[in-house]
Amino acid sequence: MNNFVSTSRLARDGGKPVFPEGPPAWPLMDPEVREALLAAYADGSWGRYHGCHTERLTEQLAEHHQLENVWLCASGTVAVEVALRGLGIGDGDEVVLAAYDFPGNFRAIEAVGARPVLVDINCETWCLDAEAVEPALETQTRAMLVSHLHGGMAAMPDLRELADRHGMAIVEDACQSPGARIGGRVAGTWGDVGVLSFGGSKLLTAGRGGAILTNRQDVYQRAKIFCERGNDAFPLSELQASVLLPQLEKLPGRNRVRAENVRRLLAQCEELELLQPLSLPDSGAQASYYKLAWKVLQRVGAPCTREGFLAAIQAEGVAIDAGFRGFGKRSARRCRRVGDLLNSKSAAEDTVLLHHPVLLQPATVIDQLAQAIGKVVDSFS
Ligand SMILES: Cc1ncc(COP(=O)(O)O)c(C=O)c1O
Structure with a gap:
């Protein structure tokens, strides 16, 4: 009991x-996950840094989101920080986020040296209220961090239009909503950078793990440089990638x-x-x-x-x-x-x-x- x-x-x-x-x-208890685990054991890929599973996962996530670049990493929490670093956000910058959001997102903004700007949510979607963002913007406000939460979807077309008009970037946190669609586009693709989580309770799970998604080469390069310290400092392993592949199909x-x-x-x-x-x-x-x-x-x-x-x-x-x-x-x-x-x-x-x-x-x-x-x-x- x-x-x-x-x-x-x-x-x-x-x-x-x-x-x-x-x-x-x-x-x-997916049989396909069991097979993937056994196959990774049999071919030794479970003990490797990088290899065919992380490569395939990278390709498949790119295809699934119709985006050019995917960087796999250790968690959604780290991915949000890597996304902000990829955008070059730092000291003296401000980042808008909802005053109700995942706690790590506030910390990620602080971690890069920027200041969170708290904006209200829409009471029907639990997500950042697009109408409340514009009055919040100052010259030092460089980006917004937008999460889709609890089955609610943020108003991405409005937020994208607003960001473009003000020359701001968007980090779109799709950790809670992989594969969701807004206006015909997959969640995570409206932002300059999208973020996914593969944490133990998530819809796609490898126990831990995350990814950033972006069409911007400059963001991708900065993210990679931040993570590479002689080796990949916040990696997703071959074993983790191997169990994610069959889940992505489903x-x-x-x-x-x-x-x-x-x-x-x-x-x-x-x-x-x-x-x-x-x-x-x-x-x-x-x-x-x-x-x-x-x-x-x-x-x-x-x-x-x-x-x-x-x-x-x-x-x-x-x-x-x-x-x-x-x-x-x-x-x-x-x-x-x-x-x-x-x-x-x-x-x-x-x-x-x-x-x-x-x-x-x-x-x-x-x-x-x-x-x-x-x-x-x-x-x-
Ligand atoms: C909206 C949101 N962003 C980020 C994260 C962080 O993901 P992770 O647990 O992989 O670090 C979570 C985790 O629940 C989340 O709900």
Whole structure:
């Protein structure tokens, strides 16, 4: 029995958890990954620095994104920093990012010597609000770091147009959305540089790993020079590349299944007043779900807090957790804030995130998931 079940409030009250075995495991037991691991063992490639697997992965990522240059590296976190260095961002520069984002992105801007400029998110997509960016720009603002978060898609056509008009660069963080599409283009290709993660929980996983994607030769060259220190200082190994190759082939099909299941789930949760889901992308976009976000509508005097909701839903065996903490409380010495950042503050306080593995389960399981969520919401009304 796992933690989820043993701490069940509803179970203590006599109700049975909807998922007594807890959430589905990740990564999947792909036979193709097993074959790749055995093949890497048999041919010795698992012990090499570079070779055919990293070369093939580089080529296939370039083809998949229709971009010229791919640089593989050790994590998405490092990839964001390498992307900023590739753009030549440094001391005295400012970089716009959403006040609700992955914590490492704030740190990456600081790591290159630049100053983060906090801009609010759009409350329906959980991503940087394109309309709030322009008033934030000063002469020293050289780039924006834009993440697609929790199944939401940033308004890339608007942000691209804005960046071009102001001579700014974009780092597009697609760590949570590999293979998603916006306006007919794959996520990661709207930026001057795109970033991917192959971390242990991610949709494409090698335990750790990341990549940058770019059509700009100057960015690619600077990124390489930063990473090369007699050898590649932040590498992705041959073994890691070998297990990513079969997953990349399956990504489009799996993204379709996840998106279909998200639609099914949200349709069944539509009436739940306690939970506000993110807006599904319009017909020109295709999301890719590493997480799926809702806001818990906490009200003063109402019985449900986010923490109460999380304890109850986890007791049902469902992998739903709190979102990011956001940067609203970062000191003014470390960043420049623009506006009241109210949407980001609310996202930091109210967001809950469904973890993706359940989204590859059959429709019957999605219906059980909707039932578990409904049961918890009912228990608070
Ligand atoms: C939006 C975003 N960017 C960057 C990262 C960092 O990726 P990694 O875990 O590979 O360092 C993450 C990780 O969750 C993320 O969600």
